Amino acid sequence: MTEATPVVVVGLGPAGVIVSRVLAGAGIPVLALQPQPEPAHRSPTASPPPTVRRSPAETAAPARAPHQGADRLGGSKHLAAPQSYRLDPGAFDSWPLSIDELDGYYRRVERAFRVAPRPETAWTARMHAAALSIGHAPFAAPAAASGDTSALLRHPGITVVDATVTRVIRDSSGAVTGVESIDASGQRHRTACRTVVVAGGVIAGIRLLLLSGITGGGLVGSGLMSHNAFTVNGLFPGVDLGRDRAGAASAVAISEFEGDRFDHAGLGFTGGSVLQAAMTGPRTAAWREACATGLPSATAGDDPVAWIRRHESSIGTVWAQPDQLARPENRVDLDPTHRDVAGDPVARVTFDLADDDRLRWRFLADRMRRWLEAAGAGTTWAAPIEPQPLGTHLYGGVPMGADPATSVVDSFGRAHDTPGLVVVGSSTFPSTGGRGPVETIEALAWRTAERLARDARRAAPSARSR
Ligand SMILES: Cc1cc2nc3c(=O)[nH]c(=O)nc-3n(C[C@H](O)[C@H](O)[C@H](O)COP(=O)(O)OP(=O)(O)OC[C@H]3O[C@@H](n4cnc5c(N)ncnc54)[C@H](O)[C@@H]3O)c2cc1C
Known part of the structure; x- marks a missing residue:
């Protein structure tokens, strides 16, 4: 040695x-x-x-x-x-x-x-106002100045x-x-x-x-x-949300459905997640592919990725990082x-996922939909829940x-x-x-x-x- x-x-x-x-x-x-x-x-x-x-x-x-x-x-x-x-x-x-x-x-x-919230954008301002309108207390997500x-x-x-x-x-x-x-x-x-x-x-x-x-x-x-993070997407017809004009650290969040901050009686799961409406940064093929998953074919026809590309400036997303036992x-x-x-x-x-993961997902996805709808979304959709054994968190x-x-x-x-x-x-x-x-x-x-x-x-x- x-x-x-x-x-x-x-x-x-x-x-x-x-x-x-x-x-x-x-x-x-x-x-x-x-x-x-x-x-x-x-x-x-x-x-x-x-x-x-x-x-x-x-x-x-x-x-x-x-x-x-x-x-x-x-x-x-x-x-x-x-x-x-x-x-x-x-x-x-x-x-x-x-x-x-x-x-x-x-x-x-x-x-x-140098952790601080990023400046508000048109998208985060819209989601901030929508959260207030349905009784939440939105806040700007904190982010480090750099990942390096x-x-x-x-x-x-x-x-x-x-x-x-x-x-x-x-x-x-x-x-x-x-x-x-x-x-x-x-x-x-x-x-x-x-x-x-x-x-x-x-x-x-x-x-x-x-x-x-x-x-x-x-x-x-x-x-x-695993956090098994997931998103719910919403189409805001005819609105340019401009979500690609800042990185994903620019986000507005709500925490009413996190941890033990809400009544879990009869829900069949514990915990929850902070919910966030974030910017996307430049849109990639992988982003379009992910966003197209779960899109109803009655809406998108035969080529959901092409539909996403046509509408991407009007698609807003809320994402969750749910607890897992x-x-x-x-x-x-x-x-x-x-x-x-x-x-x-x-x-x-x-x-693998368990029943409580699916119940937590369904509950949170429903709250995410309501937030998007309060902001003016028409159609909303989410990819089916899948285990993420090699996810980011x-x-x-x-x-x-x-x-x-x-x-x-x-x-x-x-x-x-x-x-x-x-x-x-x-x-x-x-x-x-x-x-x-x-x-x-x-x-x-x-x-x-x-x-x-x-x-x-x-x-x-x-x-x-x-
Ligand atoms: C795409 C992505 C986005 C994310 N976004 C966020 C976010 O916005 N906010 C947040 O809180 N978290 C985020 N995370 C999670 C966060 O980045 C990780 O939790 C964090 O980096 C973990 O830090 P760590 O030092 O424990 O491990 P890592 O960052 O994984 O670093 C471990 C290092 O150890 C090295 N290593 C491994 N084995 C050996 C070995 N045998 N010998 C020598 N070196 C070895 C690896 O090469 C690696 O460089 C994200 C993760 C990803 C992948």
Whole structure:
């Protein structure tokens, strides 16, 4: 092994960037490993295409659509709007910390990334007025100034290496002693360290733990959650809504149908979602295709995509990011037959929706329709609900909690049963909440890094006295 490095950070998405910068700022050198497979979005070693299936009775097949996200400095936030929400306080009910404990960290993130609402547009003003007219309290969605966090990596205490970590190495007592990695030319390396922060995102992070034999007593990978985001569209005949004249971060939102803010009696589901009317930015073929799904053929005729193209300046959309419960049957494990280019098993994702997901979807879609209609929409339509195991907002699989029997890490992401292993990112969230995850990921990562720095300072005098 090479000379010991105090902290190895695996992955430089928003979570890894913040951990690296806060540690380096506290005087702790960081070695951060992040593959950079430009111009491809996905690294064949860090994020090989997972296989997917709906239930253990099926044989998982390679995913048809790529796993959404990016392998690069700054991670998937580059692809994000980037809306930047604090979670609703109710989302923390099952967490080992309260939203108050995150308040100071949320503030730091908001300052660092200049989080603020984008200016109002004709479309958001129309939806704002419509929301007021049906008794809601609309607000402008908060967004970071940019999705690029990588400037934070410019610090002499941070060394970035273009490589994928393939194993976390432990000694016979189970404590972390280093990592194994593979670089862009296929060379393998070993690096000694006593602390590894896994910041690889949900599926890649879980896969790395499982490849390393770290199972958290069978909990690692179990309880995958997805926002299963969806939209309801409405046609505003003859109105140019101008939605392509600003990016999707410009949005007006309502939160009356989020979390426990409404009466769930008899509804058959818990939670809900913030609902948002957003701009689109430039319209793409993929946008038209998605927008055409669910359009009644009586409206669109034989070519729904052509119909969308003809009417796209008059189509308004409301979208939801609904809560989902952590169910043990929805999980990530290692595929027994499919391997990546380095010979390691790819992730296998078993994921399906349950009745409460469908009921939540129906309820929210109905409220979204009413909002569009209050704004003047005639025809409205929505794509049928489909499971999104590889969607943009994934959660769970490495849950945080106080009890090692039901959780893998504590509220700082420190593994209960593997000294030196720390996990950050939304895999540790015990619940999804009904808003985007990134600001909470960043706030938690900041809190974790400060804690690691404090622990390192406390350990230093005793190390000197030995
Ligand atoms: C299209 C899109 C739009 C989104 N929009 C929003 C939004 O508006 N608001 C919001 O809140 N959220 C949004 N999200 C979600 C948000 O971007 C993610 O939740 C966030 O980026 C997760 O941060 P992370 O650091 O945990 O993981 P990632 O951003 O996934 O970063 C993980 C990094 O780790 C690297 N890595 C993985 N495995 C290894 C390994 N073994 N070795 C070395 N490196 C490794 C990966 O290459 C990657 O760069 C969006 C996501 C997508 C895809």
